[in-house]
Amino acid sequence: MTTEVRVPTLGESVTEATVATWFKKPGDSVAVDEMLCELETDKVTVEVPSPAAGSLGEIVAAEGETVGVDALLATIAEGASAAAPQADAAPAEAAPAKSADASPSVDVMVPTLGESVTEATVSTWFKKVGDTVAQDEMLCELETDKVSVEVPAPAGGVLAEITAPEGSTVDASAKLGVISGAADGAVEPTPRPDKAEPAATTHSGDVEDAPSAKKAMAEAGLSRDAVTGTGRDGRIMKEDVARAVSSAAVAPAPSATAPAPAPRAPVPADDAAREERVKMTRLRQTIARRLKDSQNTAAMLTTYNEVDMTEVMALRSTYKDQFEKKHGVRLGFMSFFTKACCHALREVPEVNAEIDGTDIVYKNFVHMGVAAGTPTGLVVPVIRNVDTMSFADIEKAIAEKGKRARDGKLSMAEMQGGTFTLSNGGVYGSLMSSPILNPPQSGILGMHKIQDRPMAIDGQVVIRPMMYLALSYDHRIVDGKGAVTFLVRVKEALEDPRRLLMDL
Structure with a gap:
């Protein structure tokens, strides 16, 4: 048979x-x-x-x-x-x-x-x-x-x-x-005394690091011992170097931004001799093409608002230890924003919809994409049915997806089917930006840095932790009123988290 x-x-x-x-x-x-x-x-x-x-x-x-x-x-x-x-x-x-x-x-x-x-x-x-x-x-x-x-x-x-x-x-x-001399896979590998090639850097039983990782370590001024390899047999990949650089404290920062090979050479008179030409990676080419396609396809517009994070920060400070002890995961801001967005999407469903030809497809669920910058480029893992999840479930899913993204282990299914996207540029210090849509989605919310600013509250000037929010949306199906309403509902839910419990 x-x-x-x-x-x-x-x-x-x-x-x-x-x-x-x-x-x-x-x-x-x-x-x-x-x-x-x-x-x-x-x-x-x-x-x-x-x-x-x-x-x-x-x-x-x-x-x-x-x-x-x-x-x-x-x-x-x-x-x-x-x-x-x-x-x-x-x-x-x-x-x-x-x-x-x-x-x-x-x-x-x-x-x-x-x-x-x-x-x-x-x-x-x-x-x-x-x-x-x-x-x-x-x-x-x-x-x-x-x-x-x-x-x-x-x-x-x-x-x-x-x-x-x-x-x-x-x-x-x-x-x-x-x-x-193929022998049906029965040949056993035998170590050779001259295993290491002269041009290769080896360590730990002749395991070679990726060339891109060697270059990244040289540029960042990191030694081999300062990086933990996650590749097979402990070899170091370029994403391992990027993680080591990003996790370093303020002190190592100068070495992480060490001059590239070109500036280290004597400065010649000819500008061309001082330039370094590096071939764009396929990932960067793909990102560039897709982002430009998004701009060319959608009638993209961005509207802004700001949110006072006082109440969310106070709530998080009060319960974070109990939360982590019970659920085994830290209570961050992303679960609050996810909940607030799900709340707002119910009132403004067109932000959670997409265009299919001459039809508008409304989604009666929320599959939240969470944009994540990785050493190899931008990826957007999707948390499915996030509108039915608890704070703890959301935090666990975000942590797990983020780790898989950084390790390059996301599957195809984990990056498809999103209906709305959150992009947290604030973790990198961004104060204000306009995120680009992730087609075929019609909305993406950009979160930014929390910064103390003087605000007028009840006739008094007080210092409050403020964050700018930016909603980019497809103006073909989302009107300005809907976009502004969405942002206002997110702002209200975050400034008074009790509204999420009361569904207000």
Whole structure:
């Protein structure tokens, strides 16, 4: 009996993926739910498990090919998993050595990230020519516009050739290297005394840091010991460096903003010689394109207001210790703003709606996007049905999504389906800004720095902790009255949080 392996659902609005890596080859035995291959979309990696036990038959979609949802990837011959490997005990013992000599070479192909992403950069090779590798052992790492992609060995053997060295840009169908003497993944990796290449910086058992991380550490003036690596085997990624810099106190700040390589050189007379030209990353190109598309598509307008944070700060100060003790998470300001926005969206539903052709789609729920700046760029994880959640649930979800965003571990589904977005530029010290819409949403609220300012209260000048709020909205479906009403309701709820309890 033959079972088909097809492309799984890729998430909302995602219709294509690219076959990145096959971890099995025709004839290999597979178990139910054993990973067969990886597909890459424009944001995440999707693993494809085996739907049945048996042996992998034909691979219909080779590495580098673009496939649609439900497309046929391969076939599995059920019930054949034990026949070939266990036919005779004696031949099975000799099989590894025999196949190592007779098996053809296997190409290591570059994975891509699917729709609209056609290139990747080879960041790090963890093996060199002549090294023994086992099937699924990591060979190299690629950097794309969203994530770092690990490339495992498609078969066991010896790395015979590296066709794409570190720093090279490769397309979706390019070959990275060649493994010779493939032996059905039975080869055990053996450490070599000359493992470390002269040009590579190694540490902790010859684990190499990503080149981008080395450059970032040099620019920030950080030593290797000052950064905790979250990559495989403890290697340092560039986002680890960014976290180390951002978590440093005021004292390390000068080193974190150390001059770039160009200013350290003697200043020549020619201005061009003092410039540094760096290729824009694919992530930055994608961000630039999408933000500009947003401006070109929506009739975007921004309206402002300010909120007195006295009551929220007092409430938070009173209950933060009890809150953290009971719920295991800190009570921040984001849950208050989320609750206030949900309250206001019920009164002004068009801010939570979207345009679909000539229709307006009103959402009777709130999936809140929380914009987060990460070392690799801006991402917007979505907290679904936030209008039904408690303060504690909201704080836990925001903390969890934020950590996954910084670690680059968000899935496609976690960044789709948002109906409204919060953007907290205040954490970076922003006093006032106009956020850009996240299509197809019609509203985004920008939060800013809380700053003590003199305010006239009941005829008296008093100092109050004030925050500017900025609502950017799509004027095609949201009128000025609706936008102002939304901001006023948010302001009222925050200045008197009891209104949230009374639904006023």
